[in-house]
Amino acid sequence: MRVENVHINSLGVALHEWVSAEQAVADGLLGPEVTAANGLTGTHVSGDVPAVDLAVSAARTTLERSKLEPDEIASHLHSGVSYQGPVGSYPPGYIQRELGLEDASALYLQQGCNGMLGTLEVAIGQITGAAETAAVLLTTGENFSSPEIDRWTGFGQSYFLGDGGAAALLSAEEGFAEVRSLHAGLLPALEKWHRGEGPLLPSGEPGSMADMAARAERFNETELSLSETLERLSAFDLGIIHRALVDADLNASDLAKVVPIHMDGRMIEHSVMKPLGLPMSKSSFDFGKGAGHVGGADVFLTLEHLVRTQEVGPGDHVLLISQGPGWMCTACVITIRELPVWAV
Template identity: 30%
Template sequence: MRWQGIYVETASVVTGEPQSAAAAVAAGRYSAEEAARSGQRSVAVSRDLSGPELAVAAGRAGLRRGGRAAEDVGLLVHAACWYPGLEFWNVAAYVQQQVLGHGRAVAFELRQMSNGGMSALDLAASRLQAVPGTGAALLTTGDRFAEPAFPRWTTDRGLVFGDAGTAVVVSRDPGGFRLVATSAYSEPELEGLHRGDEPFLLSGSEAGPLDLVARKKGFLRRMPTAEVTVRNETGMMTAVKQCLAEAEADLSGMAAVIVPFFGRELLDRQCLAPLGIPAERTLGDWGLDIGHLGAGDQFAGLARLLDTGRLRPGERVLAVGVGAGFSWTCAVLERV
């Protein structure tokens, strides 16, 4: 979809404190071999704030940064991947109350795994266009991958999970980034990659520590690794090519590409090699300091680009979201 008059006014990120990979290796929580393959130097760890509280902090920071009044926000979408701290609870309503403090906004919670932030951006643009009286949209993400339920260093291979809240403000008022185009694609045949052979339980309290490696092994007994790789690459490239076509642009014209914050080896295999770009064109090196932020990598990347002043007016960035399920959402944005 090509957009007219939709802007990402600002972006913010609030991360936990850095915890070094070397310390995790020394404590026996992370293997030296995996550390060498991933190149992960550290990861963001929140000791006090839950995922929803991190999202609230990022949402407040985003409104302050853009000078946007909470009363102007008519849509809130919150995305996350992991346990929010309580069962049977509306996290979006909590973020709405804590950040906006009024009920004139429509608030949704979105569950699209690590593609949640990008999916929220696509949905927000649609609502802003369809319902002009919406005003501004606040999109937040927030996750705390706390142990022992979530062994952040070992639950998966090729990446380490970091704690953070992120936010973007989207509106029709020029500023920040102009949203040029978005696209989305899904491959539900890969859904089982994060389910494996696990039974459905009556309650989350029955579950032990999350082990994504074991789940993937279960799925790979049904689908060959080579087929998974082809389907994964095809899905991402389909979304990327469609987005670039909608934007009437090509990859070489992007001043930066925001891809998920995976470890070095996984990032190269799943993102850089298919896209045909070097790591230097991405924010992957920063990701080796903070880890994979669940649904928030791309919003954090936009905040980083604003903080560093890396883009000049008129330069464009491609943001690529990848989520278990599997789904991909891409966006081309232009610095205003």
């Protein structure tokens, strides 16, 4: 969809200790052949800091960087992949209480690693639709420090799971960047890739991300090979990306940066950059390879880095891309209009 009058007013991130892949190899947590192949250099670890507190920290930075007052925020959209709190709790309520927000509506989206661009899609509708919302806060937070999760290889050899938080404040009136377009879609033919063949009623046994990886492997063994699966989802993702570019009245050659989720450099090059006819130097892999895959936060962690370090500036067009189980994909084009005061 073509988007008008939606602006990114502010961004904030929360990242703690960085652990190198080299150290993980030395500790016996990772084989050296993995890093040699995927090009990833490390990830961030937050220890016992809860995911929702990482989201709160990122949101506080976002609000501090903005000229908008908290009481101007009419909507709060949160997303998460890993543990966000006890069953029956509502993470947005915790975050709003910690931030002192009042009278803001709240939605909690669970779209896996597509979560934050998913909340952006909803925010666009709230700002441009019947609600005419003036400002929307997006938050996410992840902490994969669990004995049930192997952050180095538990999600396959193409990702190092990372801890962190990200937040974005969307405004109908002002911001340093303008949202030009967003297109999203779902490829339900691949939903079983992550669901598996188990019962659709509670089994009494807790699931885990390791279970999901095993289900995906089983699907590739019994129903559709990994190569065929990747071929189908790559074609689907590229269709989403091309639609977002068309709606923004841009060609791939107009892009200053392409920001995918943080993953194996080979996947970025062969599934995104080469099909778009762009060199890897126009991707954000140099940052993403050391940041870790922080669920849906990746694209906004990277965007904050690019803006803060002035790797992108006024007039630059940036493509944000994320995916999630289901199989879903979202692509968004933004244009930087000015550098915010927090850019160094």
